[in-house]
Amino acid sequence: MPEVRIKAEPRTEFGKGAARRTRRAGRVPAVMYGHGAPAQHLSLPQHELMLALKTPNALLRIEGLSGRPGLALPKAVQRDPIKGLIEHVDLIEVRRGEKVTVDIPVRVSGEVFAGGLLDQQLVQIAVETEATNIPDGIEVDVQGMEVGTAVHARDLALPQGTTLQVDPEVLVLHVLAAPTAEQIEAELGEAVPEAAEAPEAPEAPAAEAEAEAAGGE
Structure with missing residues (x-):
C-alpha cells in the first residue's frame, strides 16, 4: 500500500x-x-x-x-x-517491518449458479500483516458456485506474510437456494392477514320488538 x-x-x-x-x-x-x-x-x-x-x-x-x-x-x-x-x-x-492487526475488506466477484442466492456473512476480516504492506482486500470468486457451497476463513487466499486473526472455521459466505415464486407468495400472504369480519349487529330484545310493533298499529 x-x-x-x-x-x-x-x-x-x-x-x-x-x-x-x-x-x-x-x-x-x-x-x-x-x-x-x-x-x-x-x-x-x-x-x-x-x-x-x-x-x-x-x-x-x-x-x-x-x-x-x-x-x-x-x-x-x-x-x-x-x-x-x-x-x-x-x-x-x-x-517498517512491524506487524499489526487490521480489518481488510472481503470483495466478491462473479455470479453464483442459477437458482442460488449468495449470503455474505463477512464484508471484512481481521488479519495480521506488515504495517507498511497491508493488503487492500481479499478477493473471492463465486462464479458458478452451486447451492450449498460455503467459503470459510480458512479457504481465503491470503497474501504472503498475512495471517488470519479469526477462527478458521468462521463462515465468510455461502450459497442458499433462492426462494420460489410460490414461497414468496406464501410469505406475502402470511405477512398480510385477512381483514377481520365486522361483527353482526345484535338483535333487538323481544320486548322492544313488540313495543315497536304496537306503536306501529
Whole structure:
C-alpha cells in the first residue's frame, strides 16, 4: 500500500473551543500514539485527510512534526453525523517491518449458479500483516458456485506474510437456494392477514320488538 504524505501541525490548545477553531481553519484535531512514547497532539488538513481515508487502512506519512517523519495508521475516526466531515482522528504510529492487526475488506466477484442466492456473512476480516504492506482486500470468486457451497476463513487466499486473526472455521459466505415464486407468495400472504369480519349487529330484545310493533298499529 503506498504512503500518503500529509502535513501535520503541532496542537497546543485543547478543549471544545480550541477544537472548533481548528475545524473552522480547515484542519482536523488528531492524536498520535505508539511505541510507549507520549501522545502527540496535532492537526491535519481536512481535505487531504478525507481523500486519504477513502482507502481502508491508509498508511499516512506524517510530516511537519519534530524529528523525522513518522508512519501512522488511522485507529479511530469521528465524523459529523450529518455532514460526514472528519471531526477527530486517533492515529497509531507504526514502523517498517512491524506487524499489526487490521480489518481488510472481503470483495466478491462473479455470479453464483442459477437458482442460488449468495449470503455474505463477512464484508471484512481481521488479519495480521506488515504495517507498511497491508493488503487492500481479499478477493473471492463465486462464479458458478452451486447451492450449498460455503467459503470459510480458512479457504481465503491470503497474501504472503498475512495471517488470519479469526477462527478458521468462521463462515465468510455461502450459497442458499433462492426462494420460489410460490414461497414468496406464501410469505406475502402470511405477512398480510385477512381483514377481520365486522361483527353482526345484535338483535333487538323481544320486548322492544313488540313495543315497536304496537306503536306501529
